[in-house]
Amino acid sequence: MTSRRSGRRPGDPDTKGAILDSARELFARDGFDKTSVRAIAADAGVDAALVHHYFGTKHKLFLDAVAIPIDPTVILGQLNSVDVHDLGAHLLRTVLGIWDGELQSAGVALLKTNLAAPDSAMIRSFIAEIILTNIATRIDDDTDVRTSLLASQMLGVLVTRYVIRLEPIASMSVDDVVAKVGPTLQRYLTGEL
Amino acid sequence: MTSRRSGRRPGDPDTKGAILDSARELFARDGFDKTSVRAIAADAGVDAALVHHYFGTKHKLFLDAVAIPIDPTVILGQLNSVDVHDLGAHLLRTVLGIWDGELQSAGVALLKTNLAAPDSAMIRSFIAEIILTNIATRIDDDTDVRTSLLASQMLGVLVTRYVIRLEPIASMSVDDVVAKVGPTLQRYLTGEL
Structure with missing residues:
Protein backbone atom coordinates (compact mmCIF):
# COMPACT_ATOMS: atom_id res chain seq x y z
CA MET A 1 0.00 0.00 0.00
CA THR A 2 1.36 3.39 -0.90
CA SER A 3 0.22 6.65 0.61
CA ARG A 4 -0.44 9.49 -1.74
CA ARG A 5 -0.03 12.11 0.91
CA SER A 6 2.79 11.25 3.20
CA GLY A 7 3.88 7.68 2.71
CA ARG A 8 1.74 6.36 5.55
CA ARG A 9 1.77 2.63 6.20
CA PRO A 10 -0.56 0.37 8.13
CA GLY A 11 1.88 0.10 11.03
CA ASP A 12 2.48 3.84 11.27
CA PRO A 13 1.15 5.14 14.61
CA ASP A 14 0.06 8.34 12.89
CA THR A 15 -2.11 6.51 10.38
CA LYS A 16 -5.13 6.23 12.69
CA GLY A 17 -4.83 9.89 13.56
CA ALA A 18 -4.57 10.84 9.90
CA ILE A 19 -7.70 8.85 9.10
CA LEU A 20 -9.58 10.53 11.98
CA ASP A 21 -8.42 13.96 10.79
CA SER A 22 -9.65 13.26 7.28
CA ALA A 23 -12.91 11.84 8.62
CA ARG A 24 -13.60 14.93 10.74
CA GLU A 25 -12.84 17.20 7.81
CA LEU A 26 -15.00 15.37 5.30
CA PHE A 27 -17.90 14.59 7.64
CA ALA A 28 -17.99 18.24 8.69
CA ARG A 29 -17.87 19.44 5.10
CA ASP A 30 -20.24 17.00 3.42
CA GLY A 31 -22.23 15.39 6.24
CA PHE A 32 -22.43 11.73 7.17
CA ASP A 33 -24.46 10.38 4.26
CA LYS A 34 -22.49 12.04 1.49
CA THR A 35 -19.07 11.10 2.85
CA SER A 36 -17.71 7.73 1.76
CA VAL A 37 -15.06 5.65 3.49
CA ARG A 38 -13.30 5.61 0.14
CA ALA A 39 -13.12 9.41 0.11
CA ILE A 40 -11.82 9.51 3.68
CA ALA A 41 -9.20 6.89 2.86
CA ALA A 42 -8.12 8.82 -0.23
CA ASP A 43 -7.86 12.03 1.75
CA ALA A 44 -5.77 10.29 4.41
CA GLY A 45 -3.62 8.62 1.80
CA VAL A 46 -4.45 5.05 2.80
CA ASP A 47 -6.45 2.16 1.43
CA ALA A 48 -10.16 1.97 2.29
CA ALA A 49 -9.62 -1.56 3.62
CA LEU A 50 -7.30 -0.15 6.26
CA VAL A 51 -9.97 2.29 7.40
CA HIS A 52 -12.39 -0.61 7.83
CA HIS A 53 -9.69 -2.60 9.60
CA TYR A 54 -9.10 0.16 12.14
CA PHE A 55 -12.60 1.53 12.64
CA GLY A 56 -15.10 -1.02 11.35
CA THR A 57 -18.09 0.64 9.70
CA LYS A 58 -18.37 4.23 8.49
CA HIS A 59 -20.82 4.67 11.32
CA LYS A 60 -18.26 3.65 13.95
CA LEU A 61 -15.62 5.83 12.29
CA PHE A 62 -17.97 8.79 12.61
CA LEU A 63 -18.49 8.10 16.34
CA ASP A 64 -14.72 7.88 16.82
CA ALA A 65 -14.19 11.05 14.79
CA VAL A 66 -16.56 13.03 17.00
CA ALA A 67 -15.21 11.20 20.08
CA ILE A 68 -18.57 9.86 21.19
CA PRO A 69 -17.81 7.12 23.71
CA ILE A 70 -21.02 5.16 23.17
CA ASP A 71 -22.91 4.08 20.10
CA MET B 1 -11.69 60.85 42.04
CA THR B 2 -8.72 58.56 42.51
CA SER B 3 -8.40 55.10 41.11
CA ARG B 4 -7.11 52.45 43.42
CA ARG B 5 -5.97 50.23 40.63
CA SER B 6 -4.45 52.24 37.87
CA GLY B 7 -5.17 55.91 38.30
CA ARG B 8 -8.16 55.83 35.97
CA ARG B 9 -10.08 59.04 35.53
CA PRO B 10 -13.53 59.82 34.16
CA GLY B 11 -12.10 61.05 30.86
CA ASP B 12 -9.78 58.09 30.37
CA PRO B 13 -10.90 56.14 27.28
CA ASP B 14 -9.94 52.90 29.00
CA THR B 15 -12.22 53.55 31.95
CA LYS B 16 -15.38 52.23 30.27
CA GLY B 17 -13.50 49.14 29.17
CA ALA B 18 -12.14 48.60 32.68
CA ILE B 19 -15.65 48.84 34.12
CA LEU B 20 -16.95 46.35 31.57
CA ASP B 21 -14.08 43.96 32.34
CA SER B 22 -14.82 44.14 36.06
CA ALA B 23 -18.54 43.74 35.42
CA ARG B 24 -18.02 40.62 33.33
CA GLU B 25 -15.72 39.13 35.95
CA LEU B 26 -17.99 39.80 38.91
CA PHE B 27 -21.29 38.96 37.18
CA ALA B 28 -19.78 35.67 35.99
CA ARG B 29 -18.43 34.86 39.45
CA ASP B 30 -21.34 35.92 41.64
CA GLY B 31 -24.36 36.24 39.34
CA PHE B 32 -26.47 39.29 38.63
CA ASP B 33 -28.32 39.63 41.93
CA LYS B 34 -25.30 39.28 44.21
CA THR B 35 -23.09 41.68 42.27
CA SER B 36 -23.37 45.35 43.25
CA VAL B 37 -22.44 48.36 41.15
CA ARG B 38 -20.33 49.43 44.11
CA ALA B 39 -18.32 46.19 43.93
CA ILE B 40 -17.82 46.56 40.18
CA ALA B 41 -16.71 50.15 40.62
CA ALA B 42 -14.27 49.15 43.36
CA ASP B 43 -12.86 46.36 41.22
CA ALA B 44 -12.42 48.76 38.29
CA GLY B 45 -10.89 51.40 40.55
CA VAL B 46 -13.53 54.05 39.88
CA ASP B 47 -16.39 55.69 41.75
CA ALA B 48 -19.80 54.01 41.60
CA ALA B 49 -21.31 57.29 40.35
CA LEU B 50 -19.13 57.06 37.27
CA VAL B 51 -20.45 53.57 36.52
CA HIS B 52 -23.99 54.91 36.69
CA HIS B 53 -22.98 57.87 34.55
CA TYR B 54 -21.61 55.63 31.82
CA PHE B 55 -24.04 52.72 31.93
CA GLY B 56 -27.19 53.78 33.77
CA THR B 57 -28.62 50.96 35.89
CA LYS B 58 -26.89 47.75 36.94
CA HIS B 59 -29.28 46.02 34.60
CA LYS B 60 -28.08 48.04 31.60
CA LEU B 61 -24.47 47.50 32.62
CA PHE B 62 -25.10 43.75 32.59
CA LEU B 63 -26.55 43.93 29.07
CA ASP B 64 -23.53 45.93 27.91
CA ALA B 65 -21.17 43.52 29.65
CA VAL B 66 -22.64 40.54 27.82
CA ALA B 67 -22.98 42.64 24.64
CA ILE B 68 -26.71 42.11 24.25
CA PRO B 69 -27.89 44.74 21.77
CA ILE B 70 -31.49 44.92 23.00
CA ASP B 71 -33.02 45.09 26.43
Whole structure:
Protein backbone atom coordinates (compact mmCIF):
# COMPACT_ATOMS: atom_id res chain seq x y z
CA MET A 1 0.00 0.00 0.00
CA THR A 2 1.36 3.39 -0.90
CA SER A 3 0.22 6.65 0.61
CA ARG A 4 -0.44 9.49 -1.74
CA ARG A 5 -0.03 12.11 0.91
CA SER A 6 2.79 11.25 3.20
CA GLY A 7 3.88 7.68 2.71
CA ARG A 8 1.74 6.36 5.55
CA ARG A 9 1.77 2.63 6.20
CA PRO A 10 -0.56 0.37 8.13
CA GLY A 11 1.88 0.10 11.03
CA ASP A 12 2.48 3.84 11.27
CA PRO A 13 1.15 5.14 14.61
CA ASP A 14 0.06 8.34 12.89
CA THR A 15 -2.11 6.51 10.38
CA LYS A 16 -5.13 6.23 12.69
CA GLY A 17 -4.83 9.89 13.56
CA ALA A 18 -4.57 10.84 9.90
CA ILE A 19 -7.70 8.85 9.10
CA LEU A 20 -9.58 10.53 11.98
CA ASP A 21 -8.42 13.96 10.79
CA SER A 22 -9.65 13.26 7.28
CA ALA A 23 -12.91 11.84 8.62
CA ARG A 24 -13.60 14.93 10.74
CA GLU A 25 -12.84 17.20 7.81
CA LEU A 26 -15.00 15.37 5.30
CA PHE A 27 -17.90 14.59 7.64
CA ALA A 28 -17.99 18.24 8.69
CA ARG A 29 -17.87 19.44 5.10
CA ASP A 30 -20.24 17.00 3.42
CA GLY A 31 -22.23 15.39 6.24
CA PHE A 32 -22.43 11.73 7.17
CA ASP A 33 -24.46 10.38 4.26
CA LYS A 34 -22.49 12.04 1.49
CA THR A 35 -19.07 11.10 2.85
CA SER A 36 -17.71 7.73 1.76
CA VAL A 37 -15.06 5.65 3.49
CA ARG A 38 -13.30 5.61 0.14
CA ALA A 39 -13.12 9.41 0.11
CA ILE A 40 -11.82 9.51 3.68
CA ALA A 41 -9.20 6.89 2.86
CA ALA A 42 -8.12 8.82 -0.23
CA ASP A 43 -7.86 12.03 1.75
CA ALA A 44 -5.77 10.29 4.41
CA GLY A 45 -3.62 8.62 1.80
CA VAL A 46 -4.45 5.05 2.80
CA ASP A 47 -6.45 2.16 1.43
CA ALA A 48 -10.16 1.97 2.29
CA ALA A 49 -9.62 -1.56 3.62
CA LEU A 50 -7.30 -0.15 6.26
CA VAL A 51 -9.97 2.29 7.40
CA HIS A 52 -12.39 -0.61 7.83
CA HIS A 53 -9.69 -2.60 9.60
CA TYR A 54 -9.10 0.16 12.14
CA PHE A 55 -12.60 1.53 12.64
CA GLY A 56 -15.10 -1.02 11.35
CA THR A 57 -18.09 0.64 9.70
CA LYS A 58 -18.37 4.23 8.49
CA HIS A 59 -20.82 4.67 11.32
CA LYS A 60 -18.26 3.65 13.95
CA LEU A 61 -15.62 5.83 12.29
CA PHE A 62 -17.97 8.79 12.61
CA LEU A 63 -18.49 8.10 16.34
CA ASP A 64 -14.72 7.88 16.82
CA ALA A 65 -14.19 11.05 14.79
CA VAL A 66 -16.56 13.03 17.00
CA ALA A 67 -15.21 11.20 20.08
CA ILE A 68 -18.57 9.86 21.19
CA PRO A 69 -17.81 7.12 23.71
CA ILE A 70 -21.02 5.16 23.17
CA ASP A 71 -22.91 4.08 20.10
CA PRO A 72 -26.26 5.86 20.18
CA THR A 73 -27.77 3.46 17.65
CA VAL A 74 -27.23 0.61 20.11
CA ILE A 75 -29.07 2.61 22.77
CA LEU A 76 -31.82 3.51 20.33
CA GLY A 77 -32.03 -0.12 19.25
CA GLN A 78 -32.91 -1.06 22.82
CA LEU A 79 -35.97 1.17 22.51
CA ASN A 80 -37.30 -0.75 19.51
CA SER A 81 -39.44 -2.92 21.79
CA VAL A 82 -41.03 0.11 23.45
CA ASP A 83 -44.51 1.00 22.21
CA VAL A 84 -44.28 4.13 20.06
CA HIS A 85 -46.87 5.78 22.32
CA ASP A 86 -44.49 5.45 25.26
CA LEU A 87 -41.38 6.32 23.28
CA GLY A 88 -41.11 9.96 24.39
CA ALA A 89 -40.76 9.13 28.08
CA HIS A 90 -38.53 6.09 27.49
CA LEU A 91 -36.22 7.99 25.18
CA LEU A 92 -35.85 10.83 27.65
CA ARG A 93 -35.30 8.46 30.59
CA THR A 94 -32.61 6.64 28.63
CA VAL A 95 -30.81 9.82 27.57
CA LEU A 96 -30.94 11.30 31.08
CA GLY A 97 -29.68 8.01 32.53
CA ILE A 98 -26.59 8.26 30.34
CA TRP A 99 -26.02 11.99 30.92
CA ASP A 100 -26.54 11.75 34.66
CA GLY A 101 -23.84 9.06 34.79
CA GLU A 102 -20.11 8.97 34.31
CA LEU A 103 -20.31 10.11 30.70
CA GLN A 104 -21.68 13.50 31.71
CA SER A 105 -18.45 15.47 31.57
CA ALA A 106 -17.56 13.95 28.18
CA GLY A 107 -21.07 14.75 26.97
CA VAL A 108 -20.95 18.33 28.16
CA ALA A 109 -17.52 18.87 26.59
CA LEU A 110 -18.69 17.42 23.28
CA LEU A 111 -21.89 19.44 23.26
CA LYS A 112 -20.10 22.69 24.10
CA THR A 113 -17.42 22.11 21.49
CA ASN A 114 -19.88 21.21 18.77
CA LEU A 115 -22.31 24.01 19.55
CA ALA A 116 -19.51 26.56 19.47
CA ALA A 117 -17.90 25.21 16.29
CA PRO A 118 -17.82 27.78 13.45
CA ASP A 119 -19.51 25.23 11.21
CA SER A 120 -22.39 23.28 12.70
CA ALA A 121 -22.33 20.59 9.99
CA MET A 122 -20.83 17.91 12.25
CA ILE A 123 -23.40 18.08 15.04
CA ARG A 124 -26.23 18.63 12.54
CA SER A 125 -25.17 15.57 10.59
CA PHE A 126 -24.86 13.51 13.78
CA ILE A 127 -28.31 14.50 15.02
CA ALA A 128 -30.10 14.28 11.68
CA GLU A 129 -28.43 11.30 10.06
CA ILE A 130 -27.62 9.08 13.03
CA ILE A 131 -30.09 9.88 15.82
CA LEU A 132 -33.21 11.15 14.11
CA THR A 133 -33.28 8.79 11.11
CA ASN A 134 -33.31 6.00 13.65
CA ILE A 135 -36.27 7.47 15.55
CA ALA A 136 -38.04 8.37 12.30
CA THR A 137 -38.46 4.69 11.48
CA ARG A 138 -40.88 4.44 14.42
CA ILE A 139 -43.30 7.16 13.34
CA ASP A 140 -45.67 7.34 10.41
CA ASP A 141 -46.32 10.91 9.35
CA ASP A 142 -44.43 14.19 9.21
CA THR A 143 -41.31 12.38 10.35
CA ASP A 144 -38.89 15.24 9.62
CA VAL A 145 -41.01 17.85 11.36
CA ARG A 146 -41.70 15.57 14.33
CA THR A 147 -38.11 14.47 14.85
CA SER A 148 -36.73 18.01 14.54
CA LEU A 149 -39.22 19.20 17.18
CA LEU A 150 -38.16 16.28 19.36
CA ALA A 151 -34.53 17.32 18.88
CA SER A 152 -35.35 20.89 19.93
CA GLN A 153 -36.79 19.80 23.28
CA MET A 154 -34.22 17.10 23.89
CA LEU A 155 -31.30 19.43 23.17
CA GLY A 156 -33.00 22.10 25.25
CA VAL A 157 -33.07 19.76 28.25
CA LEU A 158 -29.42 18.78 27.76
CA VAL A 159 -28.33 22.41 27.45
CA THR A 160 -30.31 23.75 30.42
CA ARG A 161 -29.69 20.77 32.75
CA TYR A 162 -26.06 19.97 32.00
CA VAL A 163 -24.44 22.94 30.25
CA ILE A 164 -26.12 26.01 31.75
CA ARG A 165 -27.15 24.12 34.91
CA LEU A 166 -30.26 26.21 35.32
CA GLU A 167 -32.19 25.43 38.49
CA PRO A 168 -34.39 23.66 39.28
CA ILE A 169 -34.23 21.61 36.06
CA ALA A 170 -30.53 20.92 36.72
CA SER A 171 -31.28 19.17 40.03
CA MET A 172 -34.64 17.56 39.32
CA SER A 173 -34.79 13.78 39.55
CA VAL A 174 -34.94 11.88 36.29
CA ASP A 175 -38.49 10.81 37.21
CA ASP A 176 -39.50 14.42 37.62
CA VAL A 177 -38.01 15.59 34.31
CA VAL A 178 -39.57 12.61 32.53
CA ALA A 179 -42.98 13.35 34.08
CA LYS A 180 -42.85 16.98 32.98
CA VAL A 181 -41.03 16.85 29.62
CA GLY A 182 -42.02 13.34 28.47
CA PRO A 183 -45.52 14.47 27.34
CA THR A 184 -43.91 17.18 25.18
CA LEU A 185 -41.70 14.66 23.42
CA GLN A 186 -44.61 12.27 23.00
CA ARG A 187 -46.77 14.97 21.45
CA TYR A 188 -43.98 15.78 19.00
CA LEU A 189 -43.63 12.08 18.10
CA THR A 190 -47.23 10.97 17.75
CA GLY A 191 -49.59 13.71 18.95
CA GLU A 192 -51.61 16.48 17.37
CA LEU A 193 -49.26 19.17 16.04
CA MET B 1 -11.69 60.85 42.04
CA THR B 2 -8.72 58.56 42.51
CA SER B 3 -8.40 55.10 41.11
CA ARG B 4 -7.11 52.45 43.42
CA ARG B 5 -5.97 50.23 40.63
CA SER B 6 -4.45 52.24 37.87
CA GLY B 7 -5.17 55.91 38.30
CA ARG B 8 -8.16 55.83 35.97
CA ARG B 9 -10.08 59.04 35.53
CA PRO B 10 -13.53 59.82 34.16
CA GLY B 11 -12.10 61.05 30.86
CA ASP B 12 -9.78 58.09 30.37
CA PRO B 13 -10.90 56.14 27.28
CA ASP B 14 -9.94 52.90 29.00
CA THR B 15 -12.22 53.55 31.95
CA LYS B 16 -15.38 52.23 30.27
CA GLY B 17 -13.50 49.14 29.17
CA ALA B 18 -12.14 48.60 32.68
CA ILE B 19 -15.65 48.84 34.12
CA LEU B 20 -16.95 46.35 31.57
CA ASP B 21 -14.08 43.96 32.34
CA SER B 22 -14.82 44.14 36.06
CA ALA B 23 -18.54 43.74 35.42
CA ARG B 24 -18.02 40.62 33.33
CA GLU B 25 -15.72 39.13 35.95
CA LEU B 26 -17.99 39.80 38.91
CA PHE B 27 -21.29 38.96 37.18
CA ALA B 28 -19.78 35.67 35.99
CA ARG B 29 -18.43 34.86 39.45
CA ASP B 30 -21.34 35.92 41.64
CA GLY B 31 -24.36 36.24 39.34
CA PHE B 32 -26.47 39.29 38.63
CA ASP B 33 -28.32 39.63 41.93
CA LYS B 34 -25.30 39.28 44.21
CA THR B 35 -23.09 41.68 42.27
CA SER B 36 -23.37 45.35 43.25
CA VAL B 37 -22.44 48.36 41.15
CA ARG B 38 -20.33 49.43 44.11
CA ALA B 39 -18.32 46.19 43.93
CA ILE B 40 -17.82 46.56 40.18
CA ALA B 41 -16.71 50.15 40.62
CA ALA B 42 -14.27 49.15 43.36
CA ASP B 43 -12.86 46.36 41.22
CA ALA B 44 -12.42 48.76 38.29
CA GLY B 45 -10.89 51.40 40.55
CA VAL B 46 -13.53 54.05 39.88
CA ASP B 47 -16.39 55.69 41.75
CA ALA B 48 -19.80 54.01 41.60
CA ALA B 49 -21.31 57.29 40.35
CA LEU B 50 -19.13 57.06 37.27
CA VAL B 51 -20.45 53.57 36.52
CA HIS B 52 -23.99 54.91 36.69
CA HIS B 53 -22.98 57.87 34.55
CA TYR B 54 -21.61 55.63 31.82
CA PHE B 55 -24.04 52.72 31.93
CA GLY B 56 -27.19 53.78 33.77
CA THR B 57 -28.62 50.96 35.89
CA LYS B 58 -26.89 47.75 36.94
CA HIS B 59 -29.28 46.02 34.60
CA LYS B 60 -28.08 48.04 31.60
CA LEU B 61 -24.47 47.50 32.62
CA PHE B 62 -25.10 43.75 32.59
CA LEU B 63 -26.55 43.93 29.07
CA ASP B 64 -23.53 45.93 27.91
CA ALA B 65 -21.17 43.52 29.65
CA VAL B 66 -22.64 40.54 27.82
CA ALA B 67 -22.98 42.64 24.64
CA ILE B 68 -26.71 42.11 24.25
CA PRO B 69 -27.89 44.74 21.77
CA ILE B 70 -31.49 44.92 23.00
CA ASP B 71 -33.02 45.09 26.43
CA PRO B 72 -35.05 41.91 26.92
CA THR B 73 -37.01 43.40 29.80
CA VAL B 74 -38.40 46.02 27.41
CA ILE B 75 -39.52 43.23 25.07
CA LEU B 76 -40.95 41.23 27.95
CA GLY B 77 -42.69 44.37 29.23
CA GLN B 78 -44.57 44.58 25.94
CA LEU B 79 -46.03 41.16 26.73
CA ASN B 80 -47.54 42.33 30.02
CA SER B 81 -50.84 43.08 28.32
CA VAL B 82 -51.04 39.57 26.84
CA ASP B 83 -53.35 37.17 28.68
CA VAL B 84 -51.21 34.66 30.55
CA HIS B 85 -53.04 31.84 28.77
CA ASP B 86 -51.74 33.13 25.45
CA LEU B 87 -48.29 34.00 26.76
CA GLY B 88 -46.50 30.89 25.42
CA ALA B 89 -47.33 31.60 21.78
CA HIS B 90 -46.78 35.35 22.09
CA LEU B 91 -43.45 34.94 23.81
CA LEU B 92 -42.23 32.51 21.16
CA ARG B 93 -43.48 34.71 18.30
CA THR B 94 -41.70 37.70 19.80
CA VAL B 95 -38.41 35.86 20.33
CA LEU B 96 -38.48 34.33 16.84
CA GLY B 97 -39.29 37.74 15.36
CA ILE B 98 -36.11 39.13 16.89
CA TRP B 99 -33.92 36.13 16.04
CA ASP B 100 -35.22 35.91 12.47
CA GLY B 101 -34.25 39.56 11.96
CA GLU B 102 -31.01 41.47 11.70
CA LEU B 103 -29.93 40.56 15.23
CA GLN B 104 -29.65 36.89 14.32
CA SER B 105 -25.91 36.74 13.75
CA ALA B 106 -25.23 38.67 16.97
CA GLY B 107 -27.60 36.33 18.79
CA VAL B 108 -25.98 33.20 17.42
CA ALA B 109 -22.49 34.49 18.27
CA LEU B 110 -23.56 35.35 21.82
CA LEU B 111 -25.30 32.04 22.35
CA LYS B 112 -22.35 30.03 21.01
CA THR B 113 -19.85 31.98 23.09
CA ASN B 114 -21.86 31.69 26.28
CA LEU B 115 -22.72 28.03 25.84
CA ALA B 116 -19.06 27.18 25.25
CA ALA B 117 -17.76 29.30 28.14
CA PRO B 118 -15.89 27.25 30.77
CA ASP B 119 -18.14 28.76 33.42
CA SER B 120 -21.82 28.97 32.62
CA ALA B 121 -22.57 31.48 35.39
CA MET B 122 -23.02 34.43 33.04
CA ILE B 123 -25.66 32.89 30.78
CA ARG B 124 -27.33 31.16 33.74
CA SER B 125 -27.55 34.45 35.61
CA PHE B 126 -28.89 36.23 32.53
CA ILE B 127 -31.59 33.64 31.92
CA ALA B 128 -32.58 33.12 35.55
CA GLU B 129 -32.29 36.59 36.97
CA ILE B 130 -33.25 38.79 34.03
CA ILE B 131 -35.50 36.77 31.72
CA LEU B 132 -37.22 34.22 33.92
CA THR B 133 -37.84 36.38 37.00
CA ASN B 134 -39.72 38.67 34.66
CA ILE B 135 -41.89 35.87 33.29
CA ALA B 136 -42.34 34.38 36.78
CA THR B 137 -44.33 37.45 37.85
CA ARG B 138 -47.08 36.32 35.45
CA ILE B 139 -47.61 32.83 36.82
CA ASP B 140 -48.99 31.67 40.13
CA ASP B 141 -47.60 28.29 41.12
CA ASP B 142 -44.34 26.35 40.73
CA THR B 143 -42.78 29.39 39.09
CA ASP B 144 -39.20 28.11 39.20
CA VAL B 145 -40.06 24.71 37.78
CA ARG B 146 -42.33 26.22 35.12
CA THR B 147 -39.91 28.89 33.96
CA SER B 148 -36.95 26.50 33.83
CA LEU B 149 -39.00 24.12 31.66
CA LEU B 150 -39.94 27.08 29.47
CA ALA B 151 -36.25 27.95 29.18
CA SER B 152 -35.41 24.38 28.14
CA GLN B 153 -37.82 24.45 25.18
CA MET B 154 -37.05 28.05 24.23
CA LEU B 155 -33.30 27.47 24.25
CA GLY B 156 -33.84 24.21 22.40
CA VAL B 157 -35.63 26.06 19.60
CA LEU B 158 -32.90 28.72 19.42
CA VAL B 159 -30.14 26.09 19.34
CA THR B 160 -31.76 23.81 16.73
CA ARG B 161 -33.12 26.59 14.48
CA TYR B 162 -30.28 29.10 14.56
CA VAL B 163 -27.11 27.38 15.81
CA ILE B 164 -27.34 23.81 14.51
CA ARG B 165 -29.74 24.79 11.70
CA LEU B 166 -31.45 21.43 11.79
CA GLU B 167 -34.09 21.02 9.08
CA PRO B 168 -36.99 21.45 8.83
CA ILE B 169 -37.22 23.49 12.06
CA ALA B 170 -34.54 25.86 10.74
CA SER B 171 -36.66 26.84 7.73
CA MET B 172 -40.18 26.65 9.15
CA SER B 173 -42.18 29.86 9.15
CA VAL B 174 -42.60 31.63 12.47
CA ASP B 175 -46.33 30.78 12.31
CA ASP B 176 -45.52 27.12 11.91
CA VAL B 177 -43.04 26.99 14.81
CA VAL B 178 -45.47 28.92 17.02
CA ALA B 179 -48.31 26.54 16.12
CA LYS B 180 -46.23 23.49 17.00
CA VAL B 181 -44.09 24.64 19.93
CA GLY B 182 -46.42 27.28 21.42
CA PRO B 183 -48.62 24.65 23.15
CA THR B 184 -45.53 23.19 24.83
CA LEU B 185 -44.53 26.56 26.26
CA GLN B 186 -48.11 27.25 27.35
CA ARG B 187 -48.33 23.92 29.14
CA TYR B 188 -45.09 24.69 30.96
CA LEU B 189 -46.40 28.13 31.97
CA THR B 190 -49.94 27.37 33.05
CA GLY B 191 -50.87 23.77 32.20
CA GLU B 192 -50.92 20.45 34.01
CA LEU B 193 -47.35 19.31 34.72
